Amino acid sequence: MSANSSHKVESWLVSAGRDRTPGSPLNVPPWPASNFVLGDRRAYSRDDGTPGWDALEDLIGGLEGGLAVSFASGMAAIAAIFDRVPAGSRIALPDDCYQGVSALAAAGESRGRWTVRRIAVSDTPAWVDACAGADLIWLESPSNPLLAVADLDIICRAPRKPGAILGVDNTFATPLNQRPLDLGADFAVQSATKFIGGHSDLLCGVVTARDPAMRDALRHTRELTGATPGTLEVFLAVRGARTLALRLERAQANAAILAERLEQHPKVTVTRYPGLGSHPTHEAARRQLKGFGTIVSFDVAGGATHADAVCANVRLIQHATSLGAVESTIERRAGIPGQEHLPRSLLRLSTGIEDVEDLWRDLDQALLLHANPQ
Ligand SMILES: *Cc1c(COP(=O)(O)O)cnc(C)c1O
Numbered sequence: 001m002s003a004n005s006s007h008k009v010e011s012w013l014v015s016a017g018r019d020r021t022p023g024s025p026l027n028v029p030p031w032p033a034s035n036f037v038l039g040d041r042r043a044y045s046r047d048d049g050t051p052g053w054d055a056l057e058d059l060i061g062g063l064e065g066g067l068a069v070s071f072a073s074g075m076a077a078i079a080a081i082f083d084r085v086p087a088g089s090r091i092a093l094p095d096d097c098y099q100g101v102s103a104l105a106a107a108g109e110s111r112g113r114w115t116v117r118r119i120a121v122s123d124t125p126a127w128v129d130a131c132a133g134a135d136l137i138w139l140e141s142p143s144n145p146l147l148a149v150a151d152l153d154i155i156c157r158a159p160r161k162p163g164a165i166l167g168v169d170n171t172f173a174t175p176l177n178q179r180p181l182d183l184g185a186d187f188a189v190q191s192a193t194k195f196i197g198g199h200s201d202l203l204c205g206v207v208t209a210r211d212p213a214m215r216d217a218l219r220h221t222r223e224l225t226g227a228t229p230g231t232l233e234v235f236l237a238v239r240g241a242r243t244l245a246l247r248l249e250r251a252q253a254n255a256a257i258l259a260e261r262l263e264q265h266p267k268v269t270v271t272r273y274p275g276l277g278s279h280p281t282h283e284a285a286r287r288q289l290k291g292f293g294t295i296v297s298f299d300v301a302g303g304a305t306h307a308d309a310v311c312a313n314v315r316l317i318q319h320a321t322s323l324g325a326v327e328s329t330i331e332r333r334a335g336i337p338g339q340e341h342l343p344r345s346l347l348r349l350s351t352g353i354e355d356v357e358d359l360w361r362d363l364d365q366a367l368l369l370h371a372n373p374q
Contacts, residue, residue: 016062017057046223046226046228047223053234056070056234060190066210067215069209069222070204071222074098074171074194079225081138081207082138085114085135087113087114090115090136091114092119094119095119097143098144121140122150122281127155127158131161134161135163135165136164137165140172142173143172147293148280152180152183157183157184165187167207169189169191170189175190176248186210202240251353256292258356258360269301270343272298294323296351297349301345304334307332313365313366314363315365317359317363323348328352349363
């Protein structure tokens with residue numbers, strides 16, 4: 001199963017992970033198998049995978065430019081990387097990152113497993129300093145939900161303590177907008193639940209490693225912990241990934257238009273989108289990202305009550321968590337446990353592929369409705 005690596009990413013997404021043997025189905029079908037007849041390379045799927053896992057791993061590995069290992073979820077993938085560090089390690093973590101990763105780091109710290117230093121995403125000198133002393137440097141860029149862009153080009157190339165590992169959560173950018181392994185990261189992670197799957201119907205995660213030994217170590221961790229991806233989930237993730245380039249292009253164009261208009265809206269006080277000139281890390285985003293992504297976060301005048309009313313009043317956009325799907329979703333993030341440090345009225349909008357004028361009318365009426373309750 002391989003596609004021509006000289007092809008552009010759009011072609012890779014469509015052609016990767018297929019079995020081109022005459023008589024084979026064009027799509028690798030779901031493989032519901034725990035065990036295989038002994039005597040060949042596969043005996044048991046937790047250890048040896050299935051052709052379905054192989055298809056997804058070929059596809060994502062090619063996108064990120066490394067060797068991929070699939071997991072039950074994004075968090076399972078990230079936990080497998082955190083599991084690499086020895087007891088007593090030092091971990092450098094962004095001040096703004098996915099709340100599940102903050103919770104994972106805090107849980108390990110409270111058990112004496114490691115210590116955690118939080119660093120502002122945009123504080124490049126502090127990250128360079130952390131590279132010299134930490135055992136795991138964990139980055140997320142753009143960050144969730146403040147959309148801060150880290151200077152990956154500098155941080156990933158900074159001298160590291162021997163044996164230290166550096167991983168980047170690449171979920172928000174997707175490998176189409178940024179490839180951390182090319183810059184020197186050891187691992188790039190996708191929560192395939194989001195853009196790869198793209199339809200809010202699965203949980204899956206993928207780590208891509210640069211080094212074959214690290215890939216093998218992650219497979220071993222998956223074997224030991226049993227954090228294996230589901231049969232239907234890998235099938236749906238590959239199916240979703242076929243249209244990733246088209247979905248991303250459309251959703252990103254929508255997000256750019258909505259961000260510009262939100263910034264001018266009388267009921268919006270702050271709009272964060274890496275593509276806006278006003279965004280604090282816009283310069284880093286321009287240097288580093290091929291596209292500015294599909295997520296916009298904005299604060300509404302009138303605090304949490306007004307923000308909740310916006311969520312209650314949208315008619316086309318879904319009031320739901322998660323992101324990266326065909327449908328637009330909106331959520332007030334400070335309402336979530338562990339996210340109380342965020343601005344109270346911050347709404348995170350994941351822009352989908354709907355008609356942009358329909359999306360704008362929906363947002364505009366929801367923002368104004370509360371202001372004029374009659
Ligand atoms: C959703 C998400 C995760 C966790 O992925 P799951 O598949 O939900 O476990 C990690 N990082 C980021 C940036 C995410 O958005």
